[in-house]
Amino acid sequence: xxxxxxxxxxxxxxxxxxxxxxxxxxxxxxxxxxxxxxxxxxxxxxxxxxxxxxxxxxxxxxxxxxxxxxxxxxxxxxxxxxxxxxxxxxxxxxxxxxxxxxxxxxxxxxxxxxxxxxxxxxxxxxxxx
Amino acid sequence: xxxxxxxxxxxxxxxxxxxxxxxxxxxxxxxxxxxxxxxxxxxxxxxxxxxxxxxxxxxxxxxxxxxxxxxxxxxxxxxxxxxxxxxxxxxxxxxxxxxxxxxxx
Amino acid sequence: xxxxxxxxxxxxxxxxxxxxxxxxxxxxxxxxxxxxxxxxxxxxxxxxxxxxxxxxxxxxxxxxxxxxxxxxxxxxxxxxxxxxxxxxxxxxxxxxxxxxxxxxxxxxxxxxxxxxxxxxxxxxxxxxxxxxxxxxxxxxxxxxxxxxxxxxxxxxxxxxxxxxxxxxxxxxxxxxxxxxxxxxxxxxxxxxxxxxxxxxxxxxxxxxxxxxxxxxxxxxxxxxxxxxxxxxxxxxxxxxxxxxxxxxxxxxxxxxxxxxxxxxxxxxxxxxxxxxxxxxxxxxxxxxxxxxxxxxxxxxxxxxxxxxxxxxxxxxxxxxxxxxxxxxxxxxxxxxxxxxxxxxxxxxxxxxxxxxxxxxxxxxxxxxxxxxxxxxxxxxxxxxxxxxxxxxxxxxxxxxxxxxxxxxxxxxxxxxxxxxxxxxxxxxxxxxxxxxxxxxxxxxxxxxxxxxxxxxxxxxxxxxxxxxxxxxxxxxxxxxxxxxxxxxxxxxxx
Numbered sequence: 001x002x003x004x005x006x007x008x009x010x011x012x013x014x015x016x017x018x019x020x021x022x023x024x025x026x027x028x029x030x031x032x033x034x035x036x037x038x039x040x041x042x043x044x045x046x047x048x049x050x051x052x053x054x055x056x057x058x059x060x061x062x063x064x065x066x067x068x069x070x071x072x073x074x075x076x077x078x079x080x081x082x083x084x085x086x087x088x089x090x091x092x093x094x095x096x097x098x099x100x101x102x103x104x105x106x107x108x109x110x111x112x113x114x115x116x117x118x119x120x121x122x123x124x125x126x127x128x129x
Numbered sequence: 130x131x132x133x134x135x136x137x138x139x140x141x142x143x144x145x146x147x148x149x150x151x152x153x154x155x156x157x158x159x160x161x162x163x164x165x166x167x168x169x170x171x172x173x174x175x176x177x178x179x180x181x182x183x184x185x186x187x188x189x190x191x192x193x194x195x196x197x198x199x200x201x202x203x204x205x206x207x208x209x210x211x212x213x214x215x216x217x218x219x220x221x222x223x224x225x226x227x228x229x230x231x232x233x234x
Numbered sequence: 235x236x237x238x239x240x241x242x243x244x245x246x247x248x249x250x251x252x253x254x255x256x257x258x259x260x261x262x263x264x265x266x267x268x269x270x271x272x273x274x275x276x277x278x279x280x281x282x283x284x285x286x287x288x289x290x291x292x293x294x295x296x297x298x299x300x301x302x303x304x305x306x307x308x309x310x311x312x313x314x315x316x317x318x319x320x321x322x323x324x325x326x327x328x329x330x331x332x333x334x335x336x337x338x339x340x341x342x343x344x345x346x347x348x349x350x351x352x353x354x355x356x357x358x359x360x361x362x363x364x365x366x367x368x369x370x371x372x373x374x375x376x377x378x379x380x381x382x383x384x385x386x387x388x389x390x391x392x393x394x395x396x397x398x399x400x401x402x403x404x405x406x407x408x409x410x411x412x413x414x415x416x417x418x419x420x421x422x423x424x425x426x427x428x429x430x431x432x433x434x435x436x437x438x439x440x441x442x443x444x445x446x447x448x449x450x451x452x453x454x455x456x457x458x459x460x461x462x463x464x465x466x467x468x469x470x471x472x473x474x475x476x477x478x479x480x481x482x483x484x485x486x487x488x489x490x491x492x493x494x495x496x497x498x499x500x501x502x503x504x505x506x507x508x509x510x511x512x513x514x515x516x517x518x519x520x521x522x523x524x525x526x527x528x529x530x531x532x533x534x535x536x537x538x539x540x541x542x543x544x545x546x547x548x549x550x551x552x553x554x555x556x557x558x559x560x561x562x563x564x565x566x567x568x569x570x571x572x573x574x575x576x577x578x579x580x581x582x583x584x585x586x587x588x589x590x591x592x593x594x595x596x597x598x599x600x601x602x603x604x605x606x607x608x609x610x611x612x613x614x615x616x617x618x619x620x621x622x623x624x625x626x627x628x629x630x631x632x633x634x635x636x637x638x639x640x641x642x643x644x645x646x647x648x649x650x651x652x653x654x655x656x657x658x659x660x661x662x663x664x665x666x667x668x669x670x671x672x673x674x675x676x677x678x679x680x681x682x683x684x685x686x687x688x689x690x691x692x693x694x695x696x697x698x699x700x701x702x703x704x705x706x707x708x709x710x711x712x713x714x715x716x717x718x719x720x721x722x723x724x725x726x727x728x
Binding site for chain 3: 173
Binding site for chain 2: 065068069072073075076078079080082083086
């Protein structure tokens, strides 16, 4: 079945080479400094920020719930854009055929989303405090 | 090159079925509400993969359109689900679904 | 010249066909805006008016089956307008009990009205879909609102738990449904009901039987979950118990009606009446559902949980009716309509008494017959009707179902169903006995709410249950008329 345009693994050989080179270089550079550089550990050198502030608290601090709230609202409005892609790809042909109708169609869609946005804003979904 | 590496319809479907099965097993065995939810998302994405494969196979856009809707539904589900989890977290500070058991059988 | 397979005129015509749905959409958006700008006290009225208007427009829009809108996506003829009107009615009836319930619980959640409208919109989309894509979108629109209903009281642990349970299990089930859709799409290359029923697609299906069975089976799992049929029933009592009572009544009626109609249409379109393997699976599920629901319901000490198990049992009767082809579809719609009336009535009146969680314990209802005689009589009427006692509407519903099943030659399942419903009489009667014939204890200071609106709703429902018990043809005739064209539904596709 002629299913994919670029069948066969050969099309990906340059990509694999690039990945191997990238990983190799990363390992090399990270370890090179350990091997070549002098190692004289001390209390001051063991600090997280050698000449900065002393770190406070643990590294696994909990985030405020509000981050999740904003992230959730973001996802909700973000995903709607997916419907605009096919519309945008076909837009030129659609307007040639139907005039401004497709444009107003998408405006209607966005307006419905906008009602949701107003609702969210008025209900305090974006208020941080 | 070996033919084994040549992707065809069946390899995509196999990956999709595998993802779906993994997600289903995860839903049934995991005890953390968020992880269970992630497994459900995995199942939905398995369906997406299958749909896109079929869509390409039949050369028919309906499957891809359905994928858009599934993505949208998954996002809405994420919002509703996380809100419920947050409400539980605020009340109980725990999201282990074994501990959410005030109802008797 | 036109390189697209549609024209603007066609779109305009389609929009006209789906006008009842557009009314609901507009009303939902309006409700959100009104809510956002703090006009909370008008919301129930706006929602009610929208339901009435939408149901009215749909009712007058009757057309022969096969009037498809939006390129075969939606069915707008045949039973579609009637189903839409019924679904609007279930939303409207819920409204009667809802705002009073929220007020008495001191939770002024004004978002719930927009959600109710959107839930009915989703139900209608799903029930009247003519394409699997539409079925899925409708189902999810509906479910998303129902998840929120289950978790509505967000500071109450019971409600949280109901929400989480329903959400996780519900999305698990819809993932199955979706995989089923994907498999069916995979072998046939279409999701449209008309095309699925076309001869060449049926040939493909017959040559790919295994994949088709897996796909259709997964589709069934998703739908049977929503109607809480036997192997997928376990969420029902917990979710209903945690859900605000009037909304639990809505969940048990509207969403089930929509799912049953979708299931029935699908069974017709995939021609499962010729394909006995899938049909027997549905039949077996229905028998087990009836037996399980009735037996477990008789052991409940909480009226709300008892009603939840009873709703499982009722799903069993309706599923049995669905197995009986065309006349079964008619009996199913009629039964679901009656069930909507009596079940929203029962849940609504239960909610009128409820202030706190233990208020639905059977123990606390002792002596209700002496304290609030009219209330208790009305509540008993709904219970009698649910039990299927003769002069009431519930009896006519059961009668239609079992007659349809017997006419189809399924004698043994019908006998099992009748026996199961006799077991059912016991637990409904038990509540009535407790209300009227046992002395009131010291704990039961329960009194029903005296608000006018829920009382009016209960009165309307009592009248409807009485009248439809004596004149069932008032509803049965329009259903029969609309259904008479269903068999030609596959003919037309623009």
